[in-house]
Amino acid sequence: MPVSVHLVVAIVVLITGGLLTRLNLEWRPLPQPFRQSFTTRMDVIDSSFSAERCAYLHNRLLQRAIPNEATAVVERNLIARLVELSTGVARFSNPDSSPLNRFFSFLDPTSLSNSRYTSLTPDIHQPVPEAFWSDTFGHEPGVILLYGQNNADSPLDGGLFLDLHTYKVVWHWSPGPFPASDKFSREFLSRAPRPRFMNVAPGISAFSPETLYEIYPLEPDDSLRRTFSIEDLEENWFMINRRAGLYTDPDSVDWGDVRLIANSGLPTGSQFDGRCPLGPSRSPRLLEVLHHWASLVEDGTWKVDTDGVVTGNGWLDGPGQKLLTRPTVRTTKPAVLDNNLNGTDDPNHVGFLLLDPSIKRDAAAACEAIGESLISRSQIKAHTADFVSSLSYVAYAGRAQPPHLYHISDGAVAVDAHENLIFPPIPSRSIKLPVLCTQSSQKGQPGDAVATTSNQVTITSTGNTYIGYRNQKSFRFLGIPYADNPERFVHSVPYSKTKQTLNATAYAPQCPQYGAGAESCLFLNVQTPYLPKQGSKKGLRPVFFWIHGGGFVTGSAADAGTDGGNLASREDIVVVQIQYRLNTLGFLAIPGTDVTGNYGIADQINALQWVIKNIASFGGDPNQITIGGDSAGAGSVRALLGSPPANGKFQGAIAMSNLGGGVTLGLDSTYSTTYSSYLTVSESYNLAGQNIFLAAGCNQTALSEQIACLKNVPASIVSGLSSMARYVVQDGTYVNTQQLDVVNRNGSTAHVPAMFGVAHDDGSSIGATYPATPVASEVEGIQAALGISASYAQSVIDSGLFPLYDTGNITLDSFNVSARVATDSGFRCVDQATMFAAAQSGAFAASYYYEMDRAIGGYDPNLLGGAPETPGYPDGNPNLPYFRFHSGATAPFIFGNVSPIRDSNDLKAAQLNSGYFAQFVKTGQPNPSERYLTVRKYEETLHAVRQTGQWKQIKDENGPVRLLDYPSVSSGFVDVPQCAFLNYSLSYYVDGGL
Structure with a gap:
């Protein structure tokens, strides 16, 4: 040897x-x-x-x-x-x-x-x-x-x-x-x-x-x-x-x-x-x-x-970069914190860094090498509950081996069989025990902590070095390039540079959108609770690969609501957020040319490939990746489920508020339709192509000259045009079918566990428009809000399926009806039909469906406002009726980033729902074990899980589905008669619907 x-x-x-x-x-x-x-x-x-x-x-x-x-x-x-x-x-x-x-x-x-x-x-x-x-x-x-x-x-x-x-x-x-x-x-x-x-x-x-x-x-x-x-x-x-x-x-x-x-x-x-x-x-x-x-x-x-080896040739010379001069210890470094997701309570908790076993006399040096010190008995005793739960989980998860003793500055610590902290003597000076180091980075909320020389961390992967930093809850690597900077209207290729030292301590620019951003934007972020010893494949965590929403025209990976630090910390998984090209720069497709569209979808697949190749160095398991997204991110998930180049690159899928449907009430299509029913290249071009050229000033006669012209128009102008491309198209490479095939199990659709769901009032943000002036009748209000004829508006009323709740404000009341119709026709019905068909055919390995009944913030183009303020609820009372908006309103409850916390159930719902989703990322099913919740002292979540019971797979027309709040409720499919009225019955896909 x-x-x-x-x-x-x-x-x-x-x-x-x-x-x-x-x-x-x-x-x-x-x-x-x-x-x-x-x-x-x-x-x-x-x-x-x-x-x-x-x-x-x-x-x-x-x-x-x-x-x-x-x-x-x-x-x-x-x-x-x-x-x-x-x-x-x-x-x-x-x-x-x-x-x-x-x-x-x-x-x-x-x-x-x-x-x-x-x-x-x-x-x-x-x-x-x-x-x-x-x-x-x-x-x-x-x-x-x-x-x-x-x-x-x-x-x-x-x-x-x-x-x-x-x-x-x-x-x-x-x-x-x-x-x-x-x-x-x-x-x-x-x-x-x-x-x-x-x-x-x-x-x-x-x-x-x-x-x-x-x-x-x-x-x-x-x-x-x-x-x-x-x-x-x-x-x-x-x-x-x-x-x-x-x-x-x-x-x-x-x-x-x-x-x-x-x-x-x-x-x-x-x-x-x-x-x-x-x-x-x-x-x-x-x-x-x-x-x-x-x-x-x-x-x-x-x-x-005196600081070490430095270069005389300026390899690291660069503006504004102060890189780590402390030795980087090649040892496993889990960051452990008893994280209850209440950001205002963070200062009352203490975490620690857990290093690989060593003998006692090397333990202090190991902590010093990462800018920390051995944690002391007094620090542990001052936060007994934190350490009991955290060390119990370390043992439960197999992160440390028996006898589950840990080096501290003044001896050793362990948790006994009665869940008491004990401080036994070290059996032998030569025994190797895991090392508990202090975690001096106490800022844990997105945007609070910044990189300094004392909290920087460095890892290497596939020939490159990445410099990130740690905060109270996770190791953070921001703005990592996953693809070479592509030419305009050319598919991206994986990042090819090696021997690079990449400063991953700040978010990268967003992709061009409405005049802002930069074309060099194909970056991703990683938040991880664990950095393994270099080259180690042990203890790798499941990966949640998040695709932002924004209608394929806006959005970035720097959204505080979907920051992965809290989710990574509380649930011990790795979270990745990606950026991809948007609007015309990401989705323009022109028939008969090499401008074939779907550049944003191809970017997402390249990001997946980067994760597969590199994520083990960041503590993630490349064989346990779950893709997820909301709104257009959910549309991306749906597209990737049926994309041949993406097949085999992920092991689970979560689609939050995917859009679709809309062909109802006399409408040939709505804004929602193209997210689930894909246009041909020609159809896409007919909707936007020439309008884009004309708006950009590319008025040449020959199409090739127009394309050449558009390639030279500044990205800020192209992304700010009133006309833009935003459609996933049938390009023959990344998307081959008009619809995701959930009726057959033939390999064309990724056979992985899938979870789809909607927000209770998605349609109040997209699909229903609040009338600009007060209306005189319910028919007038529905007609104006949905953009349909008076006869179809009357048919909605006559169906008796969408009752009016009279508040004395007919404009608001008719909009409320319209928002329900829009939620059904543009979100709920298509997604329920998708999961029902997949459950019947076995297209997915397992099918789960939910509806989110608690939300905060979100997309509010109608300026409706959130939960109403009442005495004792200065940030809104979620116990009263309010619109649960689309896009961003529900994600904070999944990522554990709810702020402000309006009442105790906001926090409990975040704890419960993040647990459901993280368990799906870990195992392909959303039910955390009671043993796990007990060990981690997640008592409120344990109570809710016991109260509601198992969240089961969809079996038949009765579901079940899960209505998410605190506590959650098991239910059948929602608005089934209403969906049938709108021509999107539960068996829509089973019956051959397009």
Whole structure:
């Protein structure tokens, strides 16, 4: 098994071609008391030295030298990490793959077998034995392994460590016995997991000398395990040249007698090329590597100051960017907070950061490396309820292993069987326990916290580095590019740049809309409760992929109502919000040309692809993605469910207030129709195409000239025109059918669990227009609000299905009737029919439907206002009748961002409904387990779940559906007779409706 050996180098002496060349690496010394222990020298002897040079070396190192066999002797502690600076570790870095004022974190030998492929540094990887030995490419014992970026300019960039072979008796890996039979190496590795470590400086550990002595006991009868002092080398040169390794004087425990014996001509291992653990392409020699590293310091590529390694070549020079100078600890970092979703109560709660297990003396350094400290017993006792629930959940979720003890500043903490905090003694100084660090970022609401040098966090993924920050509730990465900046009216392609350091601490510009925004807008945001150790696939959280609404003409990923921080924190999932091209720039389609439309839909699929490729580095599971959206975002979800390029890229779907229908009461279509019934390219162009050209001033005769003209019109003008394209079209690639097929289970529709639902009064925002002047009768009011004839308005009244509630204001009362009709005809009926048909056919793996009966804010073009203000309810009384608007009114109850909280049930509804939706993201069904709610102390939610019972899948014409409020109510489908009257019966799709 490869064991990482990190060389603390003060002076490198190279003897080449008979000349002694001294390369001075001027590193700042360690602080006392470690300075003496780490004064280190490496002597590298090349095989081409002359007889005179041999004589020179006689008194210093060897009595004899064998041609073509060189020897490297490294003095002092050679298990320490790489070059040491004043207060931390300066690790050798590939300057092309990582910012040079950030630090690498190497693994100790005890952790190398934890996963199949472990990342040591950005793009520098350590294969574990199974991967390594399955294809060794002629690897020899004692080879010094160098791992570098596969597209690096030099094969010499990377990390240096010694490979000592292991054997089947120690680990049983699937390829079978390993080729090495070196007992020295076998015994070293068999003992390596046991030694104690001592803290050397923040972020690094080293074996204690006593442990080294235990690892290398002298066994005179075993020549392959003999240990040496420097004076012994002349008598044991044969072994040095045959067996590179770590040796010590058995009569001394002084670190100065611990040595690495290695041949400077040994290969450093082949360069990793992404296809196998060790690619066969290039294998620079150890001497070359040392030359290269030394030259990087000499030529100013690397410089050292009190803050660490900094660059002399300006790689990070940029306006207004102050990047992290603290070491980035490569450890799992869940942010844990007992989040009740009441933002005004946040200051009364304390969270913590949970780090990977370590021994006690390393725990404080681990916290310090991320700008925090070990949490104290007094802090825990001051917030007992928070810590009982949070630590109970950590254990319940398997985030920590028995005995569920945690390091704190003054001992350990645990939760006993009676849910009491206890502070037992640590069983052993060598035991590794999870570490509880303070969480000093106490601002948790969207927009409250900003990135600072103390709260920045850095991760790497697929060749790029992302700098985000943490607040009280989550790790936040904002404005991440997921696609290259596309040409206008050209489909986007995935983001292709590598070796980039991306500042993800601020929202990106919105896509052009009504004269504002920027065409370079294909960005996404990530809020996550968990950052895994680099390369780790353990503990990845489900992902909620959110697509904003806005009628395909407006919107962005920076909406505070759909910020994912609260949802990620309370429900332990990862939330992603994306932006996509809008209006004419995102949806113009022109028949007979290469302007085929659906650019915004293609952008969404590219964002999905980015998430699949990268989200594991942010703590998300790429195999557990649920797409969701409201309004046009819900329309996007509906389109993606039937889009061939999107098929297989997600595992669940949530559509909130999807539009459709509208062909009723004498109307050929309404605004809602095209969101669920897709136009052809020609139909779309006939509605808006030439009007767009004319409004933009592109009056050329030839269509090709008009297109060329429109491509050059500023985006601010195109997006602000009164005429614009906003239609998903049947382009033959992204959308192939007029309707989503929910009648057949034939693979054309994604076979995933799906949840659709509407707001109680969606139609009060879209579909019904409040009359500009008072009306004299109900017929007049309905006719004006719905834009229908008087006879059809009368038919609504005569049906008896939409009764008038008389408040004395006939204009308001008739609008109320019209809003119900508009909600049914443009939202409710189509969505209920969709889910009923899917439940009957099995088109979806599971079908759920809801109606949201509590809302706040939202789209109010009719200026109706929200819940009325009454004494005691300055922000509105939700217990009185009010319109539950479309678009944004219900999302805060799903994302946990309700503000202001009008009454206690607002908060309880947010807790309950976010739990339903998050559980659907986690498992494809919306029912959280009572055990989960009990462990998390979500008592109000537990009460409501028990009161209402299970939210079941749709089975037949009776549903069931869930009416969401606090508590929720199980019901049958809503307004079934009304929908039949409007020609959108429950069996509309089953009966072949279009």
